[in-house]
Amino acid sequence: MKNNIKKIAVLTSGGDAPGMNAAIRSVVRSCAFYKIECVGVYRGYQGMIEGDFKQMDARSVGNIINKGGTILKSARSDEFRTKEGRLKAFHQLKMEGVDAFVVIGGDGSFTGAMIFNEEYDFPVIGIPGTIDNDIYGTNYTLGYDTALNTVVEVIDKIRDTASSHNRLFFVEVMGRDVGHIALNAGVGAGAEEILIPEENIGVDRLIESLRKSKKSGKSSSIVVIAEGDKTGKNVFELAEYVEEHFPFYEVRVSVLGHMQRGGSPSCFDRVLASRMGVKAVETLLEGKSNLMVGVTDNKMLLTELDKAIKGKSKINKELLRVSDIMTI
Ligand code: ATP
Numbered sequence: 001m002k003n004n005i006k007k008i009a010v011l012t013s014g015g016d017a018p019g020m021n022a023a024i025r026s027v028v029r030s031c032a033f034y035k036i037e038c039v040g041v042y043r044g045y046q047g048m049i050e051g052d053f054k055q056m057d058a059r060s061v062g063n064i065i066n067k068g069g070t071i072l073k074s075a076r077s078d079e080f081r082t083k084e085g086r087l088k089a090f091h092q093l094k095m096e097g098v099d100a101f102v103v104i105g106g107d108g109s110f111t112g113a114m115i116f117n118e119e120y121d122f123p124v125i126g127i128p129g130t131i132d133n134d135i136y137g138t139n140y141t142l143g144y145d146t147a148l149n150t151v152v153e154v155i156d157k158i159r160d161t162a163s164s165h166n167r168l169f170f171v172e173v174m175g176r177d178v179g180h181i182a183l184n185a186g187v188g189a190g191a192e193e194i195l196i197p198e199e200n201i202g203v204d205r206l207i208e209s210l211r212k213s214k215k216s217g218k219s220s221s222i223v224v225i226a227e228g229d230k231t232g233k234n235v236f237e238l239a240e241y242v243e244e245h246f247p248f249y250e251v252r253v254s255v256l257g258h259m260q261r262g263g264s265p266s267c268f269d270r271v272l273a274s275r276m277g278v279k280a281v282e283t284l285l286e287g288k289s290n291l292m293v294g295v296t297d298n299k300m301l302l303t304e305l306d307k308a309i310k311g312k313s314k315i316n317k318e319l320l321r322v323s324d325i326m327t328i
Helices: 020-033 044-050 083-096 107-120 144-164 180-188 203-215 235-245 257-261 267-285 305-310 318-326
Strands: 007-012 037-041 053-056 100-105 124-128 167-173 193-195 221-226 250-255 291-296 299-304
Touching: 007 020, 007 044, 007 083, 020 037, 020 100, 020 267, 037 044, 044 083, 044 107, 083 107, 100 107, 100 267, 107 124, 107 305, 124 267, 124 305, 144 167, 144 180, 144 221, 144 250, 144 257, 144 267, 167 180, 167 235, 180 193, 180 221, 180 318, 193 203, 203 221, 203 235, 235 250, 267 291, 267 299, 291 305, 299 305
Parallel strands: 007 037, 007 100, 100 124, 124 291, 167 221, 167 250, 193 221
Antiparallel strands: 037 053, 291 299
């Protein structure tokens, strides 16, 4: 491997996601394996600006592979959005003797990394860590699989009460711009209808579909809604509207919120994080930069940060058809 890299920094930035700790562990241990130094940066880019660094070695990341959240803490830093802020961060990295960094986060964190790379020609690699799975260049982001499992587990519980009381439940899940969580968890939990930002089925079709379900003998139903669905009504307004049309049902709303981000990462996320961390360090050691590590068709692939940020991650439309067939 050809490079001048002797010390790599690792940070988590933006919203936390299960699997971030497993990725930190992987970056730190890969550095140890290749006999280069590694420092953890606390509180994302804000910690970088303030020089909040901690030397890490293979032993300092013991017993974290199974932990949710991020031991390095995450933060949003407005100061890093300014030239002055990034200059401070650059000075701190130089003072610490850091030659490159790996940032684990979403598209905002990658934008910051890309701008920093442009300004200081500083080697950077991104690892996609966000439960929304909304990053182009990877089939899966860290935390997405765990979030799906969390949502399915909760909907299973909601189903118990729904079926005991002839209730119609609206379950809102995360996904402002993309419906990956709603679509996959909806199919996995056997939801009657799934509302996602990518497809506006319209309120009338929802009513029609629920009417059909009722006619076919169902006494309870679950509708999964992504935060960013396009019906034009929020989940409470939607529930009220539907209740007017279905006096038979008691309509209830459950907004899952931040619980979707928590919990111990699934095996899938731990394995993915381990692979991404190794690939991130090896990519830097090969002298490459400004790339995001991703997994496509089970292969570790690299995508330019610019493309990862600008590209659109697409939902699997086949799942909409599967959902339709399953809810006959
Ligand atoms: P999530 O998907 O959870 O929102 P994210 O990485 O997209 O994660 P952001 O809050 O958008 O989260 O970005 C994280 C941090 O990255 C910001 O707080 C800021 O410090 C930095 N950042 C984002 N956009 C820019 C930018 N245009 N220029 C410089 N830094 C940026």
